[in-house]
Amino acid sequence: MLPRTGRGNLHKLEAKIATDRTDVAVPLPGGQEAIELTRMRLMGGTMPEFLSVTILPGRGMNVLQITAYIPGKGEVNLLASPSIEGAESAMTGTGEDADGAASLAMGGAFEVPWGGGSEELRRRWRRGA
DSSP states (O other): OOOOOSSOOHHHHHHHHHHSOOOOOOOOGGGSOOEEEEOOOOSSOOSOEEEEEEEEGGGTSEEEEEEEEETTTEEEESSOOOOHHHHHHHOOSSGGGTTSGGGGGSSBOOOOOOOOOHHHHHHHHHHTO
């Protein structure tokens, strides 16, 4: 709550916002909300550039979609993937998707370089390296 200093109807606005809020159903592919990272396109548009990526944390950070600006074509999807709603309906965790097989049919894997086994990391840590 904001402090009340003066005459006004802020309290009425706060009450209306608190009670008139409608909950919108958010798609949850894999049981968690998708994350979309976006950036603005540079002015001029003479070079191709990445604009957005949609990641599914509920599916091990699966990359659902990547969009890019391609000069002469505009903004294009780089992966043949369904919408987030389509991904949610396919990624139920039951039936054909019981073992997560639906993740293999859309998007792509988010792969992180691996620096070695855990024993090697422990040795380096002990040496202070």
